[in-house]
Amino acid sequence: VDKSSFxxxxxxxxxxxxxxxxxxxxxxxxxxxxxxxxxxxxxxxxRHKASDWNxxxxxxxxxxxxxxxxxxxxLACLDDMAxxxxxxxxxxxxxxxxxxxxxGAQTAIDPKLIEPWIGPNVYHEMIYRAVGEESIEAAxxxxxxxxxxxxxxxxxYHMTSDDPPIYLGYNADMTVPAISVGRGIHHGMFGVKLKExxxxxxxNKIYLDIKGLDETSEYKNGDDFIFSILLGK
Numbered sequence: 158v159d160k161s162s163f164x165x166x167x168x169x170x171x172x173x174x175x176x177x178x179x180x181x182x183x184x185x186x187x188x189x190x191x192x193x194x195x196x197x198x199x200x201x202x203x204r205h206k207a208s209d210w211n212x213x214x215x216x217x218x219x220x221x222x223x224x225x226x227x228x229x230x231x232l233a234c235l236d237d238m239a240x241x242x243x244x245x246x247x248x249x250x251x252x253x254x255x256x257x258x259x260x261g262a263q264t265a266i267d268p269k270l271i272e273p274w275i276g277p278n279v280y281h282e283m284i285y286r287a288v289g290e291e292s293i294e295a296a297x298x299x300x301x302x303x304x305x306x307x308x309x310x311x312x313x314y315h316m317t318s319d320d321p322p323i324y325l326g327y328n329a330d331m332t333v334p335a336i337s338v339g340r341g342i343h344h345g346m347f348g349v350k351l352k353e354x355x356x357x358x359x360x361n362k363i364y365l366d367i368k369g370l371d372e373t374s375e376y377k378n379g380d381d382f383i384f385s386i387l388l389g390k
């Protein structure tokens with residue numbers, strides 16, 4: 158995904174928040190783990206350049222919508238991928254985040270987990286192409302082969318009490334089963350289920366905003382959340 162057209166940085170810069178719009182490959186063309194490792198590498202590179210670019214290594218929030226939201230949420234829940242013994246100085250940097258602010262994010266991509274939540278219209282091509290299959294039928298037929306990968310790259314399975322806060326924004330249509338693939342893959346039930354998981358593990362730092370239905374977040378919007386985490390306001 159080419160982010161060179163990103164034009165929304167000024168509102169952050171005006172408040173003293175640095176912005177990096179990163180390019181990453183999508184799972185529909187480059188199966189897992191490629192997209193996640195692209196994003197993780199970007200975080201590590203930014204931390205590696207922190208002194209040169211006047212970045213605070215201890216204040217990183219990832220943001221994105223849909224695929225970018227999925228990866229941002231996952232990275233917020235994954236253990237640190239830093240390799241202290243690597244000869245590559247970038248790989249020695251941390252991948253841990255201090256927060257994630259996302260829209261329409263898939264908090265899991267495991268088809269056996271998410272179809273009962275949302276219905277068969279959750280099966281966007283990202284779900285089967287993420288594991289290199291050409292159809293959902295093939296992905297399900299070969300599920301045992303892909304199960305570990307699906308779980309490895311689903312935030313839901315990784316959430317623990319020490320993970321950072323996450324703001325999850327969704328549109329209002331909570332119809333189940335979802336009425337279309339477009340609605341299904343961005344369904345608010347992804348947020349509901351991660352919030353339930355958060356409570357189950359004692360995390361309790363999911364701020365859920367389903368427009369017009371469940372605006373339980375104390376933040377006005379995702380930007381308000383970002384500024385609170387980074388600026389302490």
